[in-house]
Structure formats: C-alpha cells, structure tokens
Amino acid sequence: MQVRIEHLTKKFGDAVAVSDFSMNFDDGKLVALLGPSGCGKSTTLNMLSGILPVTSGKIYFDDDDVTNTPPQDRGVGICFQNYALYPHMSVLENIAFPLEIKKVPKEERLAKAREMAKLVHVDMLLDRKPKELSGGQQQRVAIARALIKTPRLLLLDEPLSNLDARLRLEMREEIRRIQQETGVTTIFVTHDQEEAMSICDKIVLMKDGYLQQEDKPQTLYDDPHNLFVANFLGNPPINNLYGTIQNGRFVLEDGSASIKIDNPNAKEGEKVVMGIRAESVTISKSGDHDFEAVIKQRYTMGKEELAFLNIGNQVIRVYLSSDYTYDVGEKVFLNLRQKGVFLFDQETGERI
Amino acid sequence: MTAKKKKKREGGEFNNGLEPVIYLLPFVIGLLIFTVYPIINVVLMSFKEGYRLSGSFTGIGLKNYTQVLGDKNFANAVRNTFIYVFSVVPIATVLAVIIANLLNQKIKAMALFQTAYFLPMVTSSIAVGLSWRYMFNTQFGVINWLLGVFGAGPIDWLGATGGQAPYNIFVIIIFGIWNMLPFTIILLLSGLQNIDPMYYTAAKVDGADSGMIFRRITVPLLLPTIFLTMIINMISSFKVYNEVIPFWSGKAGALSNNLYTMVYYIKETFYSKLRLGNAAAASIVLFLIIFVFTMLQKWVQKKFDY
Ligand SMILES: Nc1ncnc2c1ncn2[C@@H]1O[C@H](COP(=O)(O)OP(=O)(O)OP(=O)(O)O)[C@@H](O)[C@H]1O
Numbered sequence: 001m002q003v004r005i006e007h008l009t010k011k012f013g014d015a016v017a018v019s020d021f022s023m024n025f026d027d028g029k030l031v032a033l034l035g036p037s038g039c040g041k042s043t044t045l046n047m048l049s050g051i052l053p054v055t056s057g058k059i060y061f062d063d064d065d066v067t068n069t070p071p072q073d074r075g076v077g078i079c080f081q082n083y084a085l086y087p088h089m090s091v092l093e094n095i096a097f098p099l100e101i102k103k104v105p106k107e108e109r110l111a112k113a114r115e116m117a118k119l120v121h122v123d124m125l126l127d128r129k130p131k132e133l134s135g136g137q138q139q140r141v142a143i144a145r146a147l148i149k150t151p152r153l154l155l156l157d158e159p160l161s162n163l164d165a166r167l168r169l170e171m172r173e174e175i176r177r178i179q180q181e182t183g184v185t186t187i188f189v190t191h192d193q194e195e196a197m198s199i200c201d202k203i204v205l206m207k208d209g210y211l212q213q214e215d216k217p218q219t220l221y222d223d224p225h226n227l228f229v230a231n232f233l234g235n236p237p238i239n240n241l242y243g244t245i246q247n248g249r250f251v252l253e254d255g256s257a258s259i260k261i262d263n264p265n266a267k268e269g270e271k272v273v274m275g276i277r278a279e280s281v282t283i284s285k286s287g288d289h290d291f292e293a294v295i296k297q298r299y300t301m302g303k304e305e306l307a308f309l310n311i312g313n314q315v316i317r318v319y320l321s322s323d324y325t326y327d328v329g330e331k332v333f334l335n336l337r338q339k340g341v342f343l344f345d346q347e348t349g350e351r352i
Numbered sequence: 353m354t355a356k357k358k359k360k361r362e363g364g365e366f367n368n369g370l371e372p373v374i375y376l377l378p379f380v381i382g383l384l385i386f387t388v389y390p391i392i393n394v395v396l397m398s399f400k401e402g403y404r405l406s407g408s409f410t411g412i413g414l415k416n417y418t419q420v421l422g423d424k425n426f427a428n429a430v431r432n433t434f435i436y437v438f439s440v441v442p443i444a445t446v447l448a449v450i451i452a453n454l455l456n457q458k459i460k461a462m463a464l465f466q467t468a469y470f471l472p473m474v475t476s477s478i479a480v481g482l483s484w485r486y487m488f489n490t491q492f493g494v495i496n497w498l499l500g501v502f503g504a505g506p507i508d509w510l511g512a513t514g515g516q517a518p519y520n521i522f523v524i525i526i527f528g529i530w531n532m533l534p535f536t537i538i539l540l541l542s543g544l545q546n547i548d549p550m551y552y553t554a555a556k557v558d559g560a561d562s563g564m565i566f567r568r569i570t571v572p573l574l575l576p577t578i579f580l581t582m583i584i585n586m587i588s589s590f591k592v593y594n595e596v597i598p599f600w601s602g603k604a605g606a607l608s609n610n611l612y613t614m615v616y617y618i619k620e621t622f623y624s625k626l627r628l629g630n631a632a633a634a635s636i637v638l639f640l641i642i643f644v645f646t647m648l649q650k651w652v653q654k655k656f657d658y
C-alpha cells in the first residue's frame with residue numbers, strides 16, 4: 001500500500017511538533033524516519049496510526065483519505081518502542097491477541113500465531129511470559145503481534161533502541177528480512193543514521209518538525225541538500241571547514257590556505273562551509289596538493305587509521321593511507337576528491 | 353580484596369555500636385508490651401481451664417477448646433461470620449473494581465464522586481450505622497420506600513417477625529459492603545493508575561472495545577491488587593463486630609444471639625460471662641481461621657504474579 005501525506009502539521013498548544021510535512025511512502029518499501037531526538041518522528045508515526053489526531057493536513061492510504069479514520073480501521077500494525085507486550089499473556093497469546101479482538105476462532109488464530117512466531121523465530125518460546133524473554137526476543141514477539149492481522153502498513157517506533165550494540169546489528173537484519181518476506185510497506189523510526197543507511201530503501205530526514213530531505217540512503221549521503229543532512233549522515237562525521245569565496249577560490253577563515261573551486265553558484269565574498277567527507281581526502285608526503293596540514297592526533301578504528309589534522313586553525317578528520325607511516329606533528333599534503341566535497345551557505349546551511 | 357575488607361570493617365562498625373539498639377528500643381518495648389505479651393498471654397490463657405480474673409485456674413488442658421467448639425452459640429457465630437465474609441468480600445470487591453474503573457475514567461464530577469465514595473472512611477462506622485438504622489426502618493426507612501417504588505416489600509429488616517429474623521444478616525452485609533468500598537476503591541485506583549497506558553493504546557489500535565480491554569487487560573493486570581485488597585478485607589471481615597453494634601442497641605440481632613459473630617462471641621464470653629479461658633480459646637480459633645484463609649490466598653496470588 002502506498003501512503004501519501006500532504007501538508008501534515010501537528011501542534012501541541014503553541015509548540016509545533018510536525019510542520020507542513022508532505023511526501024510519499026512507496027508500496028512495499030522499508031522507509032526510515034530519521035532525525036535527532038524531539039524532531040517529530042514519533043508524532044508523525046502516531047498520526048499515521050491514528051493514535052494522534054492531525055492539526056491540519058491529509059493522510060492517504062492508496063486513494064483513501066484516512067485522516068479522520070480511527071486507528072482500528074486503518075489496518076496498521078505498530079511495534080512500540082518499549083514493545084507493550086501484555087505481561088499476563090504468554091508469547092502465543094500476545095501474538096494472537098489482535099485476532100482475538102477480531103473474534104477469530106481460537107484454533108485459527110493460534111495456528112496463525114504459530115506461523116507468525118515461526119517467521120520471527122520465536123516458535124520455541126510460545127509458552128513463556130514476556131518477562132522471561134530477552135530484549136531481542138520481546139522485540140520479535142512485538143513484530144509478530146504487529147504483523148498477525150496482515151496490516152497494510154507496519155510502523156516501528158525505535159524498535160532497536162532498548163537493545164545492546166550487537167543485538168541491534170542482528171535485529172536490524174532481521175527486520176529487513178521480515179519486511180522483505182512479507183512485503184509490507186514499513187516505516188521505521190530511528191535516530192541512528194547507520195541503522196537507517198544499512199537496511200532502508202529510503203531515508204526521510206527530519207529536524208525540528210521539518211522535512212529536510214528524502215532519498216535513497218546513498219543519494220542522501222552523496223548529494224545532501226543542506227549542511228544538516230551532510231552532518232547527520234556518515235561515520236566518521238563529515239568535516240566542516242569555514243571560509244569565504246574569493247576570486248573563484250575557497251579561502252580559509254584565517255586566510256592561511258585556499259583552493260580553487262569550480263562551482264558556478266558560489267558568489268564572490270559569500271561566507272561558506274566546505275563539507276569534506278573523511279574518505280574524500282587523500283594524504284601524501286609530497287607532490288601537488290590542495291592544503292597543507294599538520295597531524296595532531298591519530299587513532300585506529302578497527303582496520304582503518306584516522307587522524308585529526310590542523311589546517312590553519314581548523315581541524316579535520318581523515319583516513320591515513322597505509323602506504324606510509326605518519327608521526328604526530330608531521331607536515332603532510334592533502335588533496336580533495338571531486339566526490340564527497342560540498343559547499344554550503346554559512347547562514348542558511350543550504351547547498352550551493 | 354580491598355573492597356571486601358572495607359565492607360567487613362563497615363559491618364563491624366555497625367554491629368559494635370550501641371546506637372542503633374537505643375534508637376530501636378522505644379519501638380521494641382512498645383511492641384513487646386502491647387503486642388507480643390498479649391499474644392503469648394492469650395495462647396496461655398486458652399489452655400488454663402476455669403480461668404478467673406483473679407488469675408486463678410483449675411488446670412491446664414484443652415477443655416476451653418472443647419467447650420467453645422461444642423457451644424451452639426459459637427457454631428452460630430462461626431456460621432454468621434462465614435456468611436458475612438463470603439458475601440461482603442466478593443460483592444464489595446466486584447463493586448469496587450467497577451467503581452474504581454469508572455473513577456479512573458476522566459469523569460467531570462470526579463470531586464463529588466470522590467467525596468461520596470470516601471465518606472465512610474472518614475466517619476465512625478458506629479455513628480454512620482445509626483443513620484443506616486433509620487434507613488432500614490420498616491415503616492419510615494428509605495430502603496423500604498425504594499422497594500415500595502418497585503412494588504416490593506416492606507421487609508422487616510431489623511425486627512423479628514413471628515420469632516424469626518431472617519433479614520437481620522442482610523442488614524450487616526449491606527452495611528459491611530458500604531463500609532468496605534472506599535478503602536478498597538482507593539487501593540484499586542492506585543493499582544489502576546500503575547497500569548501503563550501503552551497497553552490500552554496497543555489494544556485500541558488493534559480494535560479492542562472498552563469491554564474487551566476491561567476484561568482482557570485491565571482486570572488481569574489489576575489482579576495482584578485485587579488479591580491484596582481481598583486478603584486485607586477478608587482479615588478485617590472475619591473480625592466483624594462494629595457493623596453489628598449500631599442496629600440493635602448493642603445486641604447482636606433482633607432475637608437474642610441470632611446475629612452472633614465471632615468477635616461478638618469473644619467479647620460476650622469475656623465481659624459478660626467472664627469465662628476468660630473460653631474467650632481466649634475462641635480468639636485462637638478465630639486466629640487460625642484467618643491464618644488459613646490468608647495463606648490460601650497468598651498461594652493463589654503467587655500464580656498471578658507477572
Ligand atoms: N503530548 C505532547 N504534548 C506536548 N508536546 C509534545 C507532545 N508529544 C510530543 N511533543 C513535542 O513534540 C516534539 C516532537 O516530539 P516527538 O515525540 O515526535 O519526537 P521524536 O522525534 O519522536 O523524538 P525521540 O527521538 O526523542 O523519540 C517534541 O518537541 C516534543 O516535546
């Protein structure tokens with residue numbers, strides 16, 4: 001099912017939680033709703049499920065306007081952040097409960113619940129109570145319960161936030177697998193950009209109630225529309241160098257270095273931020289270069305080695321090449337690649 | 353190693369000091385004088401045959417118990433008490449669950465409701481009982497008037513027509529239920545407020561109506577609190593006495609002794625008949641009954657611990 005929202009707005013008193021939000025969620029896709037805490041992700045999700053009424057705007061499921069449809073008639077399955085598994089019911093009863101509500105005969109609903117349990121790999125835990133399950137198992141049960149009534153739309157509100165780092169990795173693959181096996185349109189709320197990048201077909205990035213950009217993960221990474229998007233995605237985070245445009249060159253704030261740019265939109269004298277992905281910098285000991293820098297500090301991240309460098313009085317973070325060894329305090333030369341280097345207006349944050 | 357050492361030293365310091373003992377002393381002395389000593393004394397008394405106020409007794413044995421258990425009045429008291437407990441506690445519990453659930457919704461006239469329901473708690477049950485006595489009046493009472501509206505009655509609630517007083521017990525049952533409600537409702541309300549609203553949201557999204565939510569979510573999640581109130585209420589109901597006093601000017605029922613309860617029997621045996629040994633034995637029997645039912649409920653309660 002395709003979900004379309006138009007000019008969706010939610011106010012709590014004077015506070016605006018979601019502002020003029022329009023977009024399409026394509027049929028059968030896994031979409032991440034990504035953004036920092038308090039940006040309106042849960043609010044958006046709750047409006048989609050009908051738990052929260054909208055202040056203004058429209059919600060369409062395929063061609064039906066469901067803006068004022070009560071939650072139970074929308075056919076959405078929700079997996080809550082803290083799972084909300086009923087503590088007095090066994091795993092099997094929990095999964096079957098949505099069908100019990102629909103008065104599906106007992107045999108039939110238990111059979112369906114067993115099938116769902118198998119799908120999410122909890123079929124050996126059917127008689128346990130929720131408190132006897134690990135976080136990851138509870139989460140699977142919650143997903144099974146959300147899926148049992150074959151919802152048209154599956155909503156997951158930060159389903160992985162209660163899990164430890166390893167389980168998160170495992171469970172996000174699981175969510176991807178379950179979503180692909182069932183083909184249900186899924187919206188997945190998270191504030192973890194890596195999670196969103198790794199499993200979703202599309203990422204919707206929000207900030208302060210406003211949509212920032214929606215795109216495929218790679219597009220979002222390679223072509224951010226503004227500085228917020230560029231800064232939010234990527235690990236290590238993108239480098240920000242502050243400077244101005246002078247004679248078609250980007251000049252560092254302290255004037256210590258400059259680099260030629262060919263961006264027809266860059267206006268003379270404009271204050272800009274140059275965003276540089278760590279992997280878009282090559283480091284060498286000699287030859288042509290864009291910047292000179294001094295190595296300040298080095299650290300390893302598993303197989304790669306990163307270093308903080310000083311360019312003038314600004315700091316950037318780059319990968320060290322394994323061809324040479326570098327010492328702290330050493331002077332090195334940096335070259336920028338075409339890809340992964342962006343210019344943003346300092347004031348508006350918009351991409352130039 | 354060091355951590356262990358440190359812990360030991362702290363423990364040592366605590367144990368050596370006399371200070372905590374001094375702090376505890378007033379409470380412990382009070383407990384010994386007013387609780388432990390009387391309990392031990394009652395147990396001892398119950399085995400002293402022919403026990404008098406002077407302290408003299410004729411022998412040690414089980415005669416007090418055989419006398420009490422063979423007494424027709426005691427049997428009557430046990431019967432009445434059981435009828436009272438097993439009608440008041442379940443009915444009051446069911447009513448309290450329903451009322452607490454209503455109060456937990458956001459009712460506009462909440463404040464008014466609360467005062468009304470909690471009135472019995474802040475007033476003396478004897479004093480309120482006196483006004484209930486008028487409500488139960490055969491000719492002028494509001495209860496018979498209400499029954500009259502529906503074409504029933506009049507019922508001789510308080511009296512004994514033709515040497516029979518079958519309605520007397522209903523008076524104390526109704527009054528007992530009314531007395532029990534507020535405390536029970538307060539406990540259940542706090543239990544209800546401890547239920548995370550996310551369960552209701554989850555069920556509502558799946559289309560559950562309020563009846564379904566009440567039956568499958570609210571009540572099961574409230575069960576531990578319900579059991580708690582039932583234990584407390586059962587213990588206090590086995591000791592029913594205050595509820596009997598206001599209606600028949602201190603007597604138990606319209607006919608002599610027809611509404612004996614266990615505590616009433618104990619009091620009567622002790623103060624009027626001055627058979628102290630018998631009264632002590634009856635107290636022990638009452639204690640054992642309460643003990644058995646409390647244990648039974650605790651055992652059931654364990655099965656509903658989520
Ligand atoms: N019931 C409410 N009343 C008033 N303000 C609210 C309410 N619910 C949310 N808000 C506000 O709306 C904004 C968006 O909240 P929301 O819960 O959607 O954030 P979120 O993106 O889900 O954040 P998180 O990642 O922390 O869960 C926040 O500023 C929050 O304070």
Ligand SMILES: [Mg+2]
Pocket residue numbers: 041042043
């Ligand atoms: Mg949230």
